[in-house]
Amino acid sequence: MAVFKRFTQQDGRQVDVNMDLVMFAIEYEGFTSLTFGSGLGISVKETANEIALAPALRFNSGPSRLG
Numbered sequence: 001m002a003v004f005k006r007f008t009q010q011d012g013r014q015v016d017v018n019m020d021l022v023m024f025a026i027e028y029e030g031f032t033s034l035t036f037g038s039g040l041g042i043s044v045k046e047t048a049n050e051i052a053l054a055p056a057l058r059f060n061s062g063p064s065r066l067g
Contacts, residue, residue: 002018002019002020003018003019003020003056004016004017004018004019004056004057004059005017005019005051005054005055005056005057006054006057007034007044007045007046007051007054008044008045008046009042009043009044009045010031010043010044010045015042015044016057017034017042017044019056021036021037022034022035022036023035023036023037025048025051027047027048030045031043031044031045032044032045032046032047032048032051034051
């Protein structure tokens, strides 16, 4: 089962990240870059340590709300 964590992007929006798809994280001054297997990435405000210690999100395992 995928592990999702919620982070804050540079512009203040929240983003849920599937941590199983993150290939590596590089911490810079003021942000951390998360890179996925496709080579694409995002920048988040959390430090690498905060990312590692962030709790996984819990999703309702009931019927899908998507239809």
